[in-house]
Amino acid sequence: MSRRVGVLTSGGDAPGMNAAIRTVVRAAIHYNMEPMAIYRGYHGLIRGEIEPLTSRSVSGIIQRGGTILKSARSEEFKTPEGRQKAVDMLKKHGIESLIVIGGDGSLTGALELDKLGIRVVGIPATIDNDIACTDYSIGFDTAVNTVMEAVNKIRDTASSHERVYVVEVMGRHSGYIALYSGLAGGADVIIIPEVPYDVEKVCEHIKHANQQGKTYNIIMVAEGASHGGLEDFGGSPSIAIARYIQENTGYDTRITILGHIQRGGAPTMRDRLLASRLAYHAVELVYQGRSRRMVGEVDHVVKSWDLEFALAQEKQINLDYYHLSNILSSI
Numbered sequence: 001m002s003r004r005v006g007v008l009t010s011g012g013d014a015p016g017m018n019a020a021i022r023t024v025v026r027a028a029i030h031y032n033m034e035p036m037a038i039y040r041g042y043h044g045l046i047r048g049e050i051e052p053l054t055s056r057s058v059s060g061i062i063q064r065g066g067t068i069l070k071s072a073r074s075e076e077f078k079t080p081e082g083r084q085k086a087v088d089m090l091k092k093h094g095i096e097s098l099i100v101i102g103g104d105g106s107l108t109g110a111l112e113l114d115k116l117g118i119r120v121v122g123i124p125a126t127i128d129n130d131i132a133c134t135d136y137s138i139g140f141d142t143a144v145n146t147v148m149e150a151v152n153k154i155r156d157t158a159s160s161h162e163r164v165y166v167v168e169v170m171g172r173h174s175g176y177i178a179l180y181s182g183l184a185g186g187a188d189v190i191i192i193p194e195v196p197y198d199v200e201k202v203c204e205h206i207k208h209a210n211q212q213g214k215t216y217n218i219i220m221v222a223e224g225a226s227h228g229g230l231e232d233f234g235g236s237p238s239i240a241i242a243r244y245i246q247e248n249t250g251y252d253t254r255i256t257i258l259g260h261i262q263r264g265g266a267p268t269m270r271d272r273l274l275a276s277r278l279a280y281h282a283v284e285l286v287y288q289g290r291s292r293r294m295v296g297e298v299d300h301v302v303k304s305w306d307l308e309f310a311l312a313q314e315k316q317i318n319l320d321y322y323h324l325s326n327i328l329s330s331i
């Protein structure tokens with residue numbers, strides 16, 4: 001069995017990827033395997049951007065956001081020819097096992113490599129937390145804490161003015177960031193792709209809250225929320241919602257689109273622990289010669305699943321959080 005294990009990060013970067021890389025490298029050495037860096041995801045793999053890693057190559061990175069292996073998207077890898085080039089490159093470097101750290105696109109790519117005879121283990125890392133078979137993916141906790149701190153700051157300025165603040169956060173298909181940061185940040189309304197909403201009711205909610213003595217309101221909107229019938233108001237859902245609220249309540253309304261700050265920053269303790277534990281288990285599976293697995297943590301226990309099964313499951317959002325937020329903001 002080959003003793004060489006490749007590791008790459010792919011797709012959107014997430015804080016904690018470095019902590020995962022560090023563990024992959026050191027755990028591989030612990031198991032007498034040779035860790036090999038593949039730079040720039042599948043793009044770099046096809047081009048042979050591969051070199052050995054040592055324990056010292058991953059010194060001083062546990063606290064850093066981003067990924068020292070760089071990340072990329074590769075259209076070529078989506079073609080059979082591109083994937084064959086990737087397989088040839090892995091064989092050329094004597095790599096039979098590959099650990100892929102990334103989101104669902106990257107893990108789907110890993111599954112394709114398994115079909116071509118490469119042993120793969122996936123580690124879910126995406127701030128969107130939209131991967132099933134793990135309670136959380138690497139990067140989510142840091143992103144939510146970043147958003148929560150931004151909301152704290154908006155609250156400071158909000159308390160000086162009587163305004164409605166609409167805050168747009170990441171999540172093209174998933175409301176996890178909006179829901180968790182909304183509940184933790186004390187938002188008045190949370191608008192997510194998973195739950196239909198009525199903008200009239202949002203306006204009523206704001207008016208009611210203000211009659212109760214609230215002087216400002218915070219509305220969290222996931223970027224992937226629907227327009228809720230507000231397409232004519234233009235822009236993203238958050239812009240349309242803000243315009244509608246201003247026109248229909250008369251309250252001065254401001255929009256904050258948090259954007260890429262949500263991807264950056266030092267990973268939180270939770271993300272570092274999650275990354276370290278998932279990556280260690282991924283290396284154990286490689287050592288055992290397993291393939292087509294995805295590691296995840298459910299109810300605080302690290303496990304692995306068949307990768308194809310995991311990718312076919314739909315991640316469910318915890319609607320208890322949504323209902324709790326509604327209760328707390330309506331009193």
Ligand code: ADP
Binds near residue numbers: 102126
């Ligand atoms: P993420 O991993 O964050 O979801 P992407 O969806 O952009 O990010 O995927 C990252 C890369 O994974 C893509 O650029 C592509 O090279 C590869 N990939 C994504 N989907 C597939 C697929 N269906 N088949 C093969 N490779 C894929």
